[in-house]
Amino acid sequence: MSSPSLPKDQNAQVIERDGVITLKRIPVPQPSPTQVLVKIHFSGVCHTDLHATDGDWPLPRKTPVVGGHEGAGTVVAKGSLVDDSSLKIGDAVGIKWLNSSCLDCSFCVRGDESLCPRAELSGYTVDGTFQEYAVADAKHVARLLDGDKTDFAALAPVLCAGLTVYKGLKESGVRAGEQVVIVGAGGGLGSIAIQYARAMGLHVIAVDGGAEKGESCKKLGAASYVDFMTSKSVVEDVRTASGRERLGPHAVLLLAPSEGPFRQATEYVRAHGTVVLIAMPAGAKLTMPVFDTVVRMVTVKGSYVGSREDTAEAVEFFRRGLIHAPYKVVGMSELQGVFDAMKANKVVGRYVLDTSK
Ligand SMILES: NC(=O)c1ccc[n+]([C@@H]2O[C@H](COP(=O)([O-])OP(=O)(O)OC[C@H]3O[C@@H](n4cnc5c(N)ncnc54)[C@H](O)[C@@H]3O)[C@@H](O)[C@H]2O)c1
Numbered sequence: 001m002s003s004p005s006l007p008k009d010q011n012a013q014v015i016e017r018d019g020v021i022t023l024k025r026i027p028v029p030q031p032s033p034t035q036v037l038v039k040i041h042f043s044g045v046c047h048t049d050l051h052a053t054d055g056d057w058p059l060p061r062k063t064p065v066v067g068g069h070e071g072a073g074t075v076v077a078k079g080s081l082v083d084d085s086s087l088k089i090g091d092a093v094g095i096k097w098l099n100s101s102c103l104d105c106s107f108c109v110r111g112d113e114s115l116c117p118r119a120e121l122s123g124y125t126v127d128g129t130f131q132e133y134a135v136a137d138a139k140h141v142a143r144l145l146d147g148d149k150t151d152f153a154a155l156a157p158v159l160c161a162g163l164t165v166y167k168g169l170k171e172s173g174v175r176a177g178e179q180v181v182i183v184g185a186g187g188g189l190g191s192i193a194i195q196y197a198r199a200m201g202l203h204v205i206a207v208d209g210g211a212e213k214g215e216s217c218k219k220l221g222a223a224s225y226v227d228f229m230t231s232k233s234v235v236e237d238v239r240t241a242s243g244r245e246r247l248g249p250h251a252v253l254l255l256a257p258s259e260g261p262f263r264q265a266t267e268y269v270r271a272h273g274t275v276v277l278i279a280m281p282a283g284a285k286l287t288m289p290v291f292d293t294v295v296r297m298v299t300v301k302g303s304y305v306g307s308r309e310d311t312a313e314a315v316e317f318f319r320r321g322l323i324h325a326p327y328k329v330v331g332m333s334e335l336q337g338v339f340d341a342m343k344a345n346k347v348v349g350r351y352v353l354d355t356s357k
Pocket residue numbers: 045046047048049051160161164183184185186187188189190207208209213228255256257258260261277278279280281303304305306342345346347349
């Protein structure tokens with residue numbers, strides 16, 4: 001089922017080989033029986049898209065592949081097995097990093113779809129959302145639901161950045177009133193993490209570099225800001241920000257694609273606290289002293305995007321008006337410039353691509 005007015009080809013940003021992404025004309029894809037075709041209005045640019053383009057992760061990528069995995073848009077066609085009780089033409093939906101998963105394995109059945117050994121990843125193992133029309137499994141697209149009122153550009157970053165940090169905060173086990181350090185707080189994941197943390201009643205200590213990011217973090221609700229570029233010791237400054245007794249924060253969300261902050265976090269986290277690894281700097285390793293980790297009872301854990309239920313919850317925070325993270329809209333043709341700014345740590349918040357430009 002599809003609307004008759006669909007074009008045959010379209011613009012897309014295609015990763016052609018490591019380090020090279022190019023704006024091209026390619027065919028509009030057809031949905032398989034279990035997929036929907038989504039007209040992508042806006043797609044956020046995540047640092048993961050830069051890792052995918054550079055090919056710097058130990059995970060095989062399809063080549064060529066259309067990048068992007070924060071696509072917000074409207075269903076324009078459906079496979080024969082997608083009935084109206086599931087999704088209708090015109091529904092507002094989001095395509096996420098998890099393009100599909102088997103829904104049958106032990107992980108999928110428990111709602112840990114991101115751990116599915118048969119998961120397909122948008123903009124990585126299958127074509128993503130840096131195109132005007134993209135396909136995804138009907139069971140996996142995020143339901144955005146508000147129809148005409150949907151703010152697609154503002155919602156795009158919720159689909160990866162928002163979901164990932166919301167899940168990371170849940171995984172950290174912090175409770176309302178406790179302290180969380182957000183490392184990389186001025187970037188895409190970090191800015192929205194401050195908003196989720198505030199909405200969850202947490203006290204936020206932000207870490208990033210430069211005055212502009214500091215101002216943005218404070219405006220979003222961080223109680224204090226540690227500038228890693230000027231600080232003599234990030235470990236000491238975070239401890240000081242955690243209060244008079246300098247016990248350290250209850251949890252840390254590591255969102256900066258750089259190795260140094262991982263070690264620092266294990267040093268400043270409070271005893272019995274939790275360090276959540278989310279950023280994936282190329283080739284990074286984490287070593288920590290066994291003695292300290294034992295006697296301070298520190299937990300270190302990874303957190304990887306989130307399930308369909310986590311997605312629905314993250315979207316619901318947005319729908320309730322609790323999430324206002326900064327974003328700038330530019331045309332999809334300007335992606336390379338966004339990547340260059342991201343590499344230089346110059347992006348405050350998120351860039352969102354308008355796929356029609
Ligand atoms: N685990 C997951 O499921 C998941 C999901 C999405 C993204 N990611 C990863 O998270 C990372 C961040 O993504 P993003 O889109 O927010 O990137 P971003 O480039 O928008 O933000 C990164 C921020 O880190 C800051 N930074 C750099 N070095 C720092 C340091 N030493 N100390 C403090 N801050 C520092 C930068 O200034 C920037 O503001 C990437 O590695 C990405 O691949 C992981």
